[in-house]
Amino acid sequence: MAATFFGEVVKAPCRAGTEDQEEEEDERRETAEDREVRRQLARKREVRLFRRQTKTSLEVSLLEKYPCSKFIIAIGNNAVAFLSSFVMNSGVWEEVGCAKLWNEWCRTTDTVHLSPTDAFCVFYHLKSNPSVFGSCPRRNMQVTVLTCRHVTDYKTAESTSSLHSPFLKALKTENFKEPPCCSLLEQPNIVHDLPAAVLSYCQVWKIPAILYLCYTDVMKLDLITVGAFKPVLSSRSLKGLVKNIPQSTEILKKLMTTNEIQSNIYT
Amino acid sequence: MFVPCGDSVPDLAGFTFLMPAVSVGNVGQLAIDLIISTLNMCKIGYFYTDCLVPMVGNNPYATAEENSTELSINAEVYSLPSKKLVALQLRSIFIKYKSKPFCEKLLSWVKSSNCAKVIVLSSSHSYHRNDLQLRSTPFRYLLTPFLQKTVQNKIKSLNWEEMEKSPCIPEIDDSEFCIRIPGGGITKTLYDEGYSVMTPQHLPCSGKCQVHGDYSLAVVFLLRFFDLFSVL
Numbered sequence: 001m002a003a004t005f006f007g008e009v010v011k012a013p014c015r016a017g018t019e020d021q022e023e024e025e026d027e028r029r030e031t032a033e034d035r036e037v038r039r040q041l042a043r044k045r046e047v048r049l050f051r052r053q054t055k056t057s058l059e060v061s062l063l064e065k066y067p068c069s070k071f072i073i074a075i076g077n078n079a080v081a082f083l084s085s086f087v088m089n090s091g092v093w094e095e096v097g098c099a100k101l102w103n104e105w106c107r108t109t110d111t112v113h114l115s116p117t118d119a120f121c122v123f124y125h126l127k128s129n130p131s132v133f134g135s136c137p138r139r140n141m142q143v144t145v146l147t148c149r150h151v152t153d154y155k156t157a158e159s160t161s162s163l164h165s166p167f168l169k170a171l172k173t174e175n176f177k178e179p180p181c182c183s184l185l186e187q188p189n190i191v192h193d194l195p196a197a198v199l200s201y202c203q204v205w206k207i208p209a210i211l212y213l214c215y216t217d218v219m220k221l222d223l224i225t226v227g228a229f230k231p232v233l234s235s236r237s238l239k240g241l242v243k244n245i246p247q248s249t250e251i252l253k254k255l256m257t258t259n260e261i262q263s264n265i266y267t
Numbered sequence: 268m269f270v271p272c273g274d275s276v277p278d279l280a281g282f283t284f285l286m287p288a289v290s291v292g293n294v295g296q297l298a299i300d301l302i303i304s305t306l307n308m309c310k311i312g313y314f315y316t317d318c319l320v321p322m323v324g325n326n327p328y329a330t331a332e333e334n335s336t337e338l339s340i341n342a343e344v345y346s347l348p349s350k351k352l353v354a355l356q357l358r359s360i361f362i363k364y365k366s367k368p369f370c371e372k373l374l375s376w377v378k379s380s381n382c383a384k385v386i387v388l389s390s391s392h393s394y395h396r397n398d399l400q401l402r403s404t405p406f407r408y409l410l411t412p413f414l415q416k417t418v419q420n421k422i423k424s425l426n427w428e429e430m431e432k433s434p435c436i437p438e439i440d441d442s443e444f445c446i447r448i449p450g451g452g453i454t455k456t457l458y459d460e461g462y463s464v465m466t467p468q469h470l471p472c473s474g475k476c477q478v479h480g481d482y483s484l485a486v487v488f489l490l491r492f493f494d495l496f497s498v499l
Contacts, residue, residue: 038364171324171338172336172338174338184325186325187325188327189324190322190323190324191324192320192322195323196322199323199340200323200341203323203338204313204315
């Protein structure tokens with residue numbers, strides 16, 4: 001339940017089902033029309049792949065068309081800004097597809113004019129070495145996931161005054177044999193949502209994968225938070241991809257400025 | 268679906284399958300955690316499903332630096348072959364409307380694995396107890412008909428009480444009576460699905476306790492549960 005600005009209490013939208021009896025009663029009361037509405041909502045939530053340039057759907061899964069050995073996923077505006085400025089400014093990256101998705105929390109509907117920090121999902125591959133990403137699980141593929149969490153989510157027995165955020169933590173699958181670029185995430189901390197879904201898939205299907213999680217106290221686009229990802233540049237996945245770090249820093253500053261002009265309290 | 272850790276699928280024929288219901292106070296899950304860590308059970312695979320909210324973390328049963336970095340996901344399977352015991356641990360909640368499909372897939376796998384019996388550890392809201400229940404222990408069992416015939420007397424001799432039926436619609440005097448497990452998560456669904464889907468040898472039974480906020484009850488529950496386990 002959540003209180004709105006006007007004070008009335010409303011049920012917060014949530015995909016997690018916690019009320020077993022409520023669900024059973026809902027199913028008993030459901031009519032054919034309710035079931036049809038639920039089916040249509042489920043169809044609307046399906047993830048579809050398409051090419052923005054031609055506005056056509058991709059017939060085969062992306063990874064079958066572009067098999068790869070390195071799959072790098074950035075989730076959230078700081079991780080995306082890091083990848084765009086430090087990795088994708090080196091070499092020529094070609095957009096190969098886009099994921100069209102909708103759920104009740106989506107605010108972005110314009111998929112044509114996007115800055116790299118907008119919430120959306122676009123796939124690129126490196127033209128000079130088109131071996132980044134795919135669809136079928138391949139044992140020789142390595143997955144790297146970058147994302148951020150608020151530092152208040154971090155559980156530790158140490159005093160919070162000793163935490164110097166932003167800081168990086170890692171979680172890796174059993175088949176990932178390289179040493180991570182930072183310390184591993186300690187118990188009882190856990191990760192949810194898309195990064196957890198990706199890592200779970202990789203763990204189950206024995207794909208080497210690592211998640212770099214930046215704990216920060218600034219969730220909007222921030223230079224210091226993006227900078228916290230820099231140790232990842234020395235990892236084997238990204239080492240060969242990064243060429244010019246000073247230029248990357250300039251690109252990042254321009255990205256910050258563009259974003260600041262666009263944001264105001266009315267958007 | 269079940270995905271083994273190793274290259275071959277372990278043989279679970281004749282094993283006792285233990286699992287928690289994600290229920291009030293997480294009592295079942297805490298009890299399964301205690302069982303897995305106390306008996307030092309080995310992870311044999313994952314129950315990979317889109318029915319649970321995804322989550323990952325490092326090994327919650329770590330005993331040394333070396334095994335503290337093993338990744339754990341939301342649904343994992345552990346076994347102790349010497350005791351013919353297999354345990355499923357669930358670490359996150361169900362996606363809305365996905366609990367019934369999960370029960371169907373799970374019971375289908377358990378049946379195809381030829382497990383001898385299924386034991387569900389669960390809990391229920393203590394404020395639903397009637398006057399009689401308030402005066403007795405907070406532990407109850409629920410058996411499917413096949414097991415009722417074979418073990419009921421032995422369970423009663425251990426002073427376990429059977430789960431009472433309560434009005435299907437509370438507050439209505441002439442309402443029918445049925446098994447209700449408020450706050451019990453998928454317990455009732457598993458019980459109902461198990462009855463209709465599985466052969467008599469595989470029907471689930473459940474041990475449960477009613478929780479009023481003191482999670483140390485999970486430990487007491489577990490100790491009492493081992494009495495029951497010796498009988499089943």
